[in-house]
Amino acid sequence: MLRFPLLAAGVLTANLAAADPLPSWNETQARDRIVTFVESVTDPESPDYVTPSDRIAVFDNDGTLWAEQPAYFQLFFAFDLLAELAAEDPSILSSDTLKAAAEGDLETVLKGGEEALIEVVNASHSGQSVDEFQTDVEEWLDASQHPDTGMAFDEMTYQPMVELLRYLRDEGFKTYIVSGGGIHFMRVFAEQAYGIPPEQILGTYGNSTYDVIDGVPTIVKAPGIAFVDDKEGKAINIDRIIGKRPIFAAGNSDGDFAMLEWTTSGQGPRFGLIVHHTDAEREWAYDRDSHIGRLANGLDKGPDMGWLIVDMAKDWSRVYTGR
């Protein structure tokens, strides 16, 4: 049964390999460094050769694979869902934070810090089955536009990074997302957007329960965050779930620092990549002072650790997949 799909995959790989694998990357040093690394770990004659089962690559999502300004896209979803739920039952807006969220008042919610974000996520994301929740996410993605660009949120994925993911997979890498975003949220679009299946998506998750409801076994999303997949949590989650140290890691903020440090401090060839948001014209320009995706540690220490700092304005000929 397995033979024909495998043969077909082989032919497909051969065709792709002949074409330029990274057409949306300019001919800069960034692109050269990526290609040189990939060639060195996949060439059996190279001293840096890495066996395919160890070619693990991990990617942050928000700000690394798709945009994250003016706020994480999942927050827009939470606001919209909350407004919808409140239309049926206004009493769920039991605090000023929740009222602000349902009105789409981003500024007020962000002022409340992490506590406010957790409150919004709890109120909007719990009490549903995982299936119901994911149907909501799907419908929302189909119906919603980004407030500034007017694009669908899942068109605001970065074309150069989508190409990088595909290139790595074509070269025998297994690609993972390791993100502060929610697992159930990301799994709705990640396979189509990035070619990454549900079992290769690590992220933040809430509590959940297993209940047999009217005879139907159901996983229900419960209040409370069980694990925050950010900062040191990213390295811990990689150890828990993947159980191997990656050889390639990509991020864009200091929330990714530990993941890149953990990855690149392993023995043998390693690659760390930071997407630096330098492009105010085509996207957003932000780093040290941003309230979302703050990047300081990575800029200060990354180059000495050998990490590639991708200059979005200079290194990418195209930004979004959707335009």
Added chain:
Amino acid sequence: MLRFPLLAAGVLTANLAAADPLPSWNETQARDRIVTFVESVTDPESPDYVTPSDRIAVFDNDGTLWAEQPAYFQLFFAFDLLAELAAEDPSILSSDTLKAAAEGDLETVLKGGEEALIEVVNASHSGQSVDEFQTDVEEWLDASQHPDTGMAFDEMTYQPMVELLRYLRDEGFKTYIVSGGGIHFMRVFAEQAYGIPPEQILGTYGNSTYDVIDGVPTIVKAPGIAFVDDKEGKAINIDRIIGKRPIFAAGNSDGDFAMLEWTTSGQGPRFGLIVHHTDAEREWAYDRDSHIGRLANGLDKGPDMGWLIVDMAKDWSRVYTGR
């Protein structure tokens, strides 16, 4: 790079398919039901055909893939490790439970219930880096014998189940362990014993920290159990980590009930399998009254739910991989 391995895998699959995939299974109904199911979900002409990416199979470990009597093998490891640690620093045996454990007094520890087990695991499994811990497990597996059989613990894997895992993979399934055992413990031997790589092993895990120690980033095992992968926890962990409902689940105790129920209540073709320990001569015979691997719910409700109850004495021509 990918083409030749893929072609080789195709050829290998064709050769294996010609041989009997389940030589250690007798020609009974159990074997027939497994083969009929696998053929129906892999034949593109079948109404029950399942696309390869959805062919997820989950297996409990203790009592399903290897033996678990007179106690979980990981407990023997914890006892031995504790005795070794106490030889250097006797003060760590700060309770009667820990003293009993270091003396290998299984009965006393088991009398203390789950609390005692957690105390033993905390005292023996924490304070080390994951790397150090796994080196300990490896050395212990090489040096230790089962108290009753005298076999190495990792020779007490079940040959028929090892064949079943390989058969499923050859037919395009992705095989996972979903076990109450510890992830760091199981990952040491599971790839060699079962062909299951680290990233397909779900289990119980303790707290851990990410620390840079003398300049070296390290994952350290900390006291406290973070997640118990048993009962409802198995279904919850499958949802969290795999993110898809399996179509095949195998277990042996009521700790696996929720996992089998969750798996087989999905739409389309599903398979639930329970290993029933009926073979006092070649292994152990136990079910409803066992302190380890208790099986009552599964025997009472499993058949009506369409689950296959494997009669070890009758359905298996050979038990252990090691003899």
